[in-house]
Amino acid sequence: MADLAAQVAMLEAENAVLRDRVETLERDAEAQLRLPPGLGLTAHEARIFLMLMKRDVCTKEQLMNGAYDHHHDGDLPHIKIIDVFICKIRKKLKIHGVTISTVWGQGYYLDADAKLRAIAMIDAFNAALSRPEVAA
Incomplete structure (x- = not known):
């Protein structure tokens, strides 16, 4: 014992x-991988998007854990909130040519081209923010 x-x-x-x-x-x-505020992503959406950038496929459970980390106190929303977040993120990133794909029954992912477009988009936003005429 x-x-x-x-x-x-x-x-x-x-x-x-x-x-x-x-x-x-x-x-x-x-x-x-700092996300610029110009993307318009909320804190939860940004966490989910960053997880999609880092992994091949993310399950809803993984995204839920990422959006609401283990330090969260209180009741968590229903896991369907992930579908809502994905829908909102898709809409915000569509204008930048970044698409989130679905693996039915498994989760969500960004393919290699979407990840490259996302990195280029983030770099462009960050470069614009670092220019003196924009920062002033």
């Missing part, structure tokens, strides 16, 4: 360390 308690304590400590590492990595990755 004491052996089991020691193993549980060790796993809980390891889990805490891994959670901190994941949080740090996600924060660093988000800082590398």
Whole structure:
């Protein structure tokens, strides 16, 4: 019994360390790909979009966890909110030629061309923001 308690304590400590590492990595990755405010994405939409940029396919559950991180207190909305977010993100990115695709029964993804267009769009927004005449 004491052996089991020691193993549980060790796993809980390891889990805490891994959670901190994941949080740090996600924060660093988000800082590398800064979304400009001109896109008009809300905080939840931006988190979902960044997850789509980082992964091949994202399930609704993964997107839900990304939009409402593990620090969220209180009731979470129904998972169908992800469909609503995807619909809104699609509309906002369509004018930039970035499309989010669906894998029926699995989730959502950005194909390689969409990711390249998204990176070019983000770079263009950020370059415009860094010009002195725009920043002033």
